[in-house]
Amino acid sequence: MKRHAVAAAFLALTIGPAMSQSLPPISEAEWSLYSSRFVTQEGRVLDDANDGISHSEGQGYGLLLAQIAGARADFERIWTFTRNELLLRDDGLAAWKWQADATPNVTDINNATDGDILIAYALARAGAGWEDPRFTEAATRMAEAIGIHLTFEHEGQLLLSAGATGFSAEEREDGPIVNLSYWVFEAFPVLAELAPNTDWDAIAQSGVALAARARFSDRQMPPDWLSLAGEPRPADGFPAEFSYNAVRIPLYLMRGGMGDAAYLNGLRDGMVGDDGELNLIDLTTGDVTETLSDAGYRIIPAMISCVVDDVAIPSDLQTFAPTVYYPSTLHLLALSHLRENHSGCLE
């Protein structure tokens, strides 16, 4: 509970009236670049590298970035789409997948837990920051639904399931399986304020502990999908890789003020290439499967160096220029965090 109180104070400080008086950590110009490219008129966030589908994760990111950027009208637009098109499930969670050319547009009614957490978190910030009870109310309902439907006990730990169906021990041979990149650490203290019946702090701690255990290959990296049927191991049916999902683990840890220096350094060493690019890793061999050089990917190891060792962020990563939806999103999340908490690395 102590942690929650601190978090609440933090929240009030960062997104309270103080923020409206200073420049937001995502500039109007940056948000404009991002939203004109990835947010449609109807409020839909486009995953342009993925056939232009939309999903709850993208809507959550769109809401969060709009809120951070202080773009209230855009937030309204994205929220309207999210609510009318995705927030339709009986259990109060969001359907995860939306396709423009399908009827109905929702093509998978299952949820994706990170999407729900991001939406609820962004709504909570918007409700508090803009003093709009509509958003707080919607955030509360989602936080409660997440607490009820997406948490489970496993070997004494309270964990997040990756989705309402399909990932549990009952549903899979190697279940339960979890996705460590769904632990959006910064959201948990906020959700705790809204849905106190769930022990969000326990969830945060279990995530950190699990991340510390789930390290594979000589590079000691976490997989995208983790089976907890026995000793943690990469889940069946997914590539045993440190890949596009897991690249967010250090980002979320740092944004949430979690993770110790040794762990973060270990991740950085496992992923960073010679020229600062981000390597995806085959966890059975330790080989590099793909090298990602978008600024939004490169800034992740650079951000670890900054947070842990105060190393300056390379200047080319300090400027936001949108590429495709996913790394562009990560880039703004990293930049906004650095500007608020580690501005020394940006000089």
Add this chain to the structure above:
Amino acid sequence: MKARTAALAFTVSLALASSALAQNWQILEGARPGEPTGAVSPAQPFAAQEQPAPAQEPPVVAQAPAQAPASAPAADQPMPVIDETALRYFASQGDTRRLEIEIARLRALYPQWTPPADPLAVPESVDSLLEAIWMLYSQGRFAEAREAIATRQMNDPNWEPPVDLLDRLTLAEARERLVNASNLDQYETVIRIGSSNPGLLTCSEVDVLWRVAESFAMTERQGRARDAYRYVLTNCDNTAERLATMQNAAQLLSAEMRDELLALERFDNAGAGEFAPVRDNIARDALAAAGDDDSLVIDAETLARVERLARQGDGASDARLLGWYYLGNDDAQTAEELFRMALEREAEGDAAEGLALALIALDRFADAEDIVYPYRDENVERRGVYLAAAANLLAIEPRVVLSGDVLTRIVGEVAEARNAPAAQQLGWYARAYGQHETAGQWFASALQFDPEDEASAYGLALTRFQLADTAGLAELKRLWAGRSERIVLVGTPQAEAAPAPPSLAPAGSPSPASAPSPAPAQAAPLANTEPMTTPLAYTAEQPVQQAPPQAASVMAAAPRPQAIQQQAPARAAGGCTQTLNPESLSPASALARGWCLMDINRPLEAAKAFEVALRGQGDTARDAAYGQSLAYLRAGLVDEAAVAAASAPMTAERAGELQANILSERASGAFEQRRYVEALMALDQRAQIAPERNDLMVLRGYAYLNLRRYGDAERVFQAVAGTGNRDGLRGLAAVREQTGRQR
């Protein structure tokens, strides 16, 4: 998507208008009578508690919820400021329909308000920003409308969006969410949104009411679903929507609840009910269900309804449905009629299968085989029916001569299907014609298909005995020792006198009555084929006495009443449809062809075929003479028939029958030529050898009438009328009219 949202915006604005004007369905569980419902209307809202709501008093003064803008002021309160933004917007757009609705809405809300004298002349809104938001709303672009409201609020902190706008936007979005959730089967969400937006549950949003009703029905709350449908049927007037409501309800509710709603049917001036299509489908379903479950009883009204649909409509499915029903209720004759009707309207396998089963039940196996043959490959049942028809056809006692075509295709099908009962019948059939080699092959094949088929083994034993294959016979006896006494006794003095006809039923139906096989010595060999691994076809060339089929009656597969839609192959040609000069045929073949042609109602060609057959000996000639007479009679050539009847001796019975037929034809012919005296003579002659039928007595009556023998005419018509015959009554009336005119 765009078209949908545009249409949506339109209906939404309508809905909003009427939600204020009219009553709405109150979905909220636990709502109390008289509580605010959101509807500013004196009409009684529907309360949707799980428990039946107590009878509600219409609220004397309806209240809007605290947050609703459209609160009706008490009469003594000062006139509030009326928001005419929407009105101006619609006026500026020239949208008179929505304008009228908006005026009606404002009037309902504010009775003291007077609409502008010329609403279309209302000056342009000076608030162009607000107008832009109204436009986004009316186009269903809700996200952009929300964005625009927020933008304006940020730019102008003192600006408050009109409550009316927010209200409408909220409702329109709720409708969209509800529809989206409903399309994804998220029933709880549908009910939740409906509950919190009573403005959606009105007659102008029947689609929403349907979706809410469906959500209740799909979550084990049939009573609540019924209530929603009942709300529509009680309060809403759109004819198409009422019918669709009833159709939805019939699909989702129990029969009891459905019938409860059917009682809300409205009738036009002619007395026709609006739910006739629903009642039709209910009747169809009941009939189909009765086909699946014999214990279900169909009431007369249901049956009459489907009868009417089948006979008055031009579709095939009702006729098929009814055909299956009658077949299942042991009325093969009516079933035949209906399946034929269905086949004429649509040539496809289900009706053909039903018709074949009906024909099997009527012992008309040749027709059955022919009808279902083109469809035999469509599914297992149809093949089973085909094989049953074929096996029955083969088993007819005395054996009938089958055309080469028919026999060939039966052989092919039996071999392909590896069907033991039909193979066994081919064995008996061959045996009947003394083709023991072939019979042996078929019996052996049947045993291959089903090693436990004792009857086939018996047939094979008889054949081996016949062919003096003592080693083979001994082997069979050894194999069946202890299992079949009659096999063991074959060739011994204790042997059965004759083989029992086997059971053919594919579905294990009871064995037919036994009849002796023809003695082998009497049957000449059929044209046989060389021994091969698969028994081959035979061609029938032997004279066989034409007799009414006394078939071993075999029940085939039980009828299944499901309609199966399959593309029907073309009908197979019959055995004698090809034109052929009968001169090239042997007398026996010509005879068979003659009968075949009679079967397909080509009497003149049949007469020629019988002419050739007349050159045969004995029975063949006698049959041919008989056939030719019948053929001429059918062709209306009475004199030729008389000549033919004399061309060969025939039994007294047949001669009498023919003579009677010839005389009745003569009588009709004479009557038609107004030679009434000759007609009476023919009738008199005929009366000496056969009892006079009612139709001929009527003919006699009219002959008398035309000869002005009124007394005789009246007497004859009286007698006919006494049997309940309507023609007799008409005749009596004709006599009276004539005599009356005379006077």
